[in-house]
Amino acid sequence: MKKVVVAPDSFKGSLTARELCQAMRTGILRVFPDADVVMLPLADGGEGTMETLILATGGHSVQVEVTDPLGRPLKAHYGALGEFTARNGNNSDSSNGLAHTNPSLVVIELAQASGLPLLAPEERNPLVTTTYGTGELIRHALDAGHRNFLIGLGGSASNDGGAGLLEALGLRLLDAQGQPLPRGGGALARLQQLDASGLDPRLQESTFTIATDVQNPLTGPTGASAIFGPQKGATPEQVAQLDEALWHFANHLNHTTQHQNTTDKKDLHTHPGGGAAGGAGAGLLAFFPCEMRSGIEVMLEAGHFKQHLQDADLVLTGEGRLDAQTLSGKTIAGVCQAAATSQVPVIALCGSAILTGGEMDELGLQAAFSLVPGPCTLDEALQHAAVWATERTEQILRLLR
Numbered sequence: 001m002k003k004v005v006v007a008p009d010s011f012k013g014s015l016t017a018r019e020l021c022q023a024m025r026t027g028i029l030r031v032f033p034d035a036d037v038v039m040l041p042l043a044d045g046g047e048g049t050m051e052t053l054i055l056a057t058g059g060h061s062v063q064v065e066v067t068d069p070l071g072r073p074l075k076a077h078y079g080a081l082g083e084f085t086a087r088n089g090n091n092s093d094s095s096n097g098l099a100h101t102n103p104s105l106v107v108i109e110l111a112q113a114s115g116l117p118l119l120a121p122e123e124r125n126p127l128v129t130t131t132y133g134t135g136e137l138i139r140h141a142l143d144a145g146h147r148n149f150l151i152g153l154g155g156s157a158s159n160d161g162g163a164g165l166l167e168a169l170g171l172r173l174l175d176a177q178g179q180p181l182p183r184g185g186g187a188l189a190r191l192q193q194l195d196a197s198g199l200d201p202r203l204q205e206s207t208f209t210i211a212t213d214v215q216n217p218l219t220g221p222t223g224a225s226a227i228f229g230p231q232k233g234a235t236p237e238q239v240a241q242l243d244e245a246l247w248h249f250a251n252h253l254n255h256t257t258q259h260q261n262t263t264d265k266k267d268l269h270t271h272p273g274g275g276a277a278g279g280a281g282a283g284l285l286a287f288f289p290c291e292m293r294s295g296i297e298v299m300l301e302a303g304h305f306k307q308h309l310q311d312a313d314l315v316l317t318g319e320g321r322l323d324a325q326t327l328s329g330k331t332i333a334g335v336c337q338a339a340a341t342s343q344v345p346v347i348a349l350c351g352s353a354i355l356t357g358g359e360m361d362e363l364g365l366q367a368a369f370s371l372v373p374g375p376c377t378l379d380e381a382l383q384h385a386a387v388w389a390t391e392r393t394e395q396i397l398r399l400l401r
């Protein structure tokens with residue numbers, strides 16, 4: 001084994017992607033002390049996206065006081081990236097906003113101001129949580145003169161279709177009495193009128209790449225509320241209520257965008273990725289001049305993953321859970337897809353791995369291992385993740401040796 005590319009996401013709540021890289025590297029070197037280990041910490045558009053890109057590009061973060069998902073004050077950050085070159089190497093497609101080296105690219109990670117980890121489990125309530133704080137981050141970056149944005153969507157506490165974010169940038173959401181709606185996904189059911197006349201004009205001078213962690217649509221059985229509502233605290237009745245509210249919101253979004261001067265008309269109920277971050281994908285598609293891409297794809301480009309693969313013997317990846325959501329575009333799926341034509345085997349290390357062999361074949365994943373050595377509590381698993389990641393990696397490499 002001469003060269004191993006280590007490219008995991010974080011184990012949320014326990015290890016950052018960088019820490020996981022270090023732990024896996026230690027395990028590899030115990031078996032192959034001379035191996036070249038390339039560490040590429042990853043994220044999928046959700047939590048960790050900003051930090052990973054700042055590290056990859058030598059950028060810096062900017063702190064802003066914003067509103068958290070429940071309307072309380074919060075210090076959050078956005079990243080002003082250094083040298084950022086995506087679409088590099090053999091890929092000569094230069095049709096998107098990331099095709100060039102852009103020293104002033106700003107990364108806004110929605111999870112920073114509107115993420116699920118910001119709330120205690122008992123505070124989760126997607127009927128009222130808002131993305132307003134993310135809009136405040138964007139506004140701050142616009143005020144600072146930035147016009148090129150990468151918005152990472154995923155890991156949100158909200159189900160508001162990005163309504164709060166848009167409101168922070170000047171969109172007015174009015175009820176039947178012409179009054180502003182309260183924030184949160186539940187109130188969208190009472191939306192009577194969208195007034196975009198006060199929307200920040202600087203948005204139209206800017207370019208936005210929307211990096212999503214999933215491809216789910218806004219509404220329906222695979223939509224934002226049905227698939228991601230429960231993890232944000234929604235009961236089955238609330239999931240139905242939220243889905244209906246987003247459906248109603250999308251009717252208004254479709255109506256509004258149909259009157260915009262654009263040739264690219266989308267149905268925002270069903271557009272892939274519209275359901276990312278509680279439907280913020282759809283809200284952004286409606287009002288931002290943007291291109292939507294898979295978050296993991298953007299991260300792999302930024303880390304030059306394909307070049308690193310060229311003489312690699314093995315890719316080790318990982319994320320907290322390997323399950324059906326992985327199939328819809330999470331980190332491991334992106335890594336497998338990028339490695340698909342290379343003949344380099346991909347092995348995953350996960351907190352829990354519950355895919356069938358058939359599903360792993362579909363992903364192009366050689367094998368998957370849970371790092372947990374035996375029955376244990378969640379707390380134990382979170383606490384020992386680094387040591388266990390090293391040990392499990394060592395075992396995998398011993399087997400390969």
Ligand SMILES: O=C(O)[C@H](O)CO
Pocket residue numbers: 046153154155156157213214224228275276277278279
């Ligand atoms: O934030 C969310 O809703 C999920 O991560 C899917 O984007």
